[in-house]
Amino acid sequence: MILAAALLFATPDLPPVTEVVDSRASFVSVQAVVKLPHLSAYEREEAQLMAETMTDQVEGYSRVEMRNLAGRAGDSVRVMLMPDELRIQMGVLPVDMKSAIGYIDQVLRNAEFPEDSIKKAIGEIPYRRKSLWSWALQPAKVDFRGVHRADIVDLYHKICRPENVWLAVGGSVKPGEADQYWTDKNADWKVGRPPTPSLDRTPAAEITSLPGREATVELRGKEIVGNDPSMPTQLLAIIALGSGKGSAMFQVLREAQGWSYRQEAVLWPTEAGFVPRLIMASGDKTPPAELAKSMKQQLIDAVNAWTDADLNRARGMAEGILTRGLEMSPLYFNPGWPIETNLHDQTFLHAYWRMKTGLDWDAKKLVGEMTLIGLAELKETALGILSVSIPHVIPAQG
């Protein structure tokens, strides 16, 4: 039984702490979800280096001790960067919860960014292998030439501000304990003068080809805002299009055409909300641009032919994903795989949803709202996503 609550007595400068109580959990998940402002392409590169190195040296905490602390719960310290948030995650034994909160607090306020760590990250990150799917989701190139430590530190102070940090704890936690500790610890952390956001809107340069024989072909829809009231319908339409073996993408792109082994529809987080993305990996000989065109038309035809059976399948799939933990969610909150029902992800999701939409994450309510959506509305929404979608292809190097 998981119970989630946002405590309301946080200080005005700090968003409320989210507590996800799961009395069966063997460890406590402690996470900070940090809302990102608009970042220029250059700042995004700096942010990658910041995420990579921010736990390397932290005032008052030894790196080895913190790894051992997480290791006692069989866990580790992880930092993940997404388009709209930075996530610092650590699993610890319940008895170590305060130590983990204290550590994450220091990571956010007093990371030291040693020059050696930054040099090492610059030398390593470009040579890390990303899976084909990770490239499809995040095709931006990295070029760290010209990035300096001072810029990373500036960005760190611009991002890691009290009003941006959503702390979340999950597991067998005592209600109110984490909040009290976090609030006391940060009584002196004030919002202060707001930073100037970057005015540079130039998109990041993307890779122009993928190693190997698989290309990625994508139809990218129009962005919807985080608290869009049509979210349940959008989510159901995305599931109908691309989650599960009865989905339109599986049936058309894999079963009927044999173009692809993996194809999914995702709601990808963006700075302002989410963008629907229909992606397939394909080794087909047809030029990817033509494949994208055919993909769009065939999916439109499939949606036009949807019946109540498709609506019911999508509802069933949505229930399975949202309440039963089927690992086929269209929601991605890390660079490589969809959200899961493990304690870390559920703790994250409850804090993230409040940060993103101002609403509580309530899977059962969402599934309930989906039962009110009719076939015509589902088709209209799916056709809306498809009709305005723009093809994005990354050819294979062959």
Place this chain on the structure above:
Amino acid sequence: MLPLIATLALLQAQDQPPRLRTILENNSVILVEPMPAEPVISVQLFASAKYVPETEGTHGFRHLLEHLIARGDGSLDRSLETQACFLDAQTLRDAMQIEVTVGRDQLQVALDALKNILKTPHFTQTRIDKEMRVMRDELAMVDDSLLLSGGAWKAAYGDAGLDPLGTFDSMYRATPEQLEDVFARQFAGDGLVLAIAGPVDIDKATNMAKALLGPLPKGHFPKSTVERVGKPGRADADGFGECRGAIVPAFDSPQTAAALAAALAVGSELSGCFVTYTPTTRPGLVILGRTSSTSGVGSYIDSLESGSFLYERGKTMAKEWVMRQLRSASGVAYFRGLLLCQGDTYKPEDMLRQIDAMTPKEFEEGVKAFKADRAAIAVGTR
């Protein structure tokens, strides 16, 4: 009246053993583990590979078979998804695993789905060719960690370590008759295990499972005689990065516990590492790798004079590695089912016992098992 009912219910719950293993006349095995707080029931059918070892000539036939039977004509998936249920399958070295995840009151839905899959199939060449087209894409997308692991297995065990994925060149030779023969061997009654975990009644679920497996005939095929004898070595892999495989005996040996603890602890020192171990009662590999062209895993291990500072962390991480799998319905059915499929007395607790008993000296040996002169090494060529 209410307190009395509650007490009776409690007594009933306490009376039930934590799990029940049943061996049927055809030597198939049923394992039921009630987990009342779980939101789903995981029903997993394991089909032993004991009668169908991978060979150069049939490399990947089991994988192809898995695709064909799990998909069927598509109606099964559609029906399951409409009921918020899901079917997934994977081919492992020692078994094929088919998992159906269903809600609290849907055990029969899962068993019906598996019954459908257990029906003797008839394939056509057209259907095989169509699936091969999709599988060509699957093989082209295999993660580097899998490619590296495959290389390490080949280096350690030669043909006895062939990966279960297969190659296009070998699979495209499969005929309907060959695949039907693979099916008969893979799904022989005495190689099957049905593991059920989740909110179920132990006796009721066992009886329902008996109705599914009981009528199946035993297999009368010769058991594979291919032995896995590991040796250190090095292989190129069509991937990116590097991995080291510690050559270990069965899952319940002190060496395996130590190598797993060492891999997890060393992996936590280097960001972006992967650790792979699939529990097997035969000799296997605990793999530690990194998919980066500047991997550094090997040089880190080789330069490590002592791993003693990692002992406590490694021991806890290895224990958690086992325990986390035993906390979810899917993890329980997977871990227990996979071991039972290799012998009806094996259980995860045997591995936990070895981890608990692991000494610093054994852990140090576990670290040494990854050093260049003792490990199976795979280096990516991309």
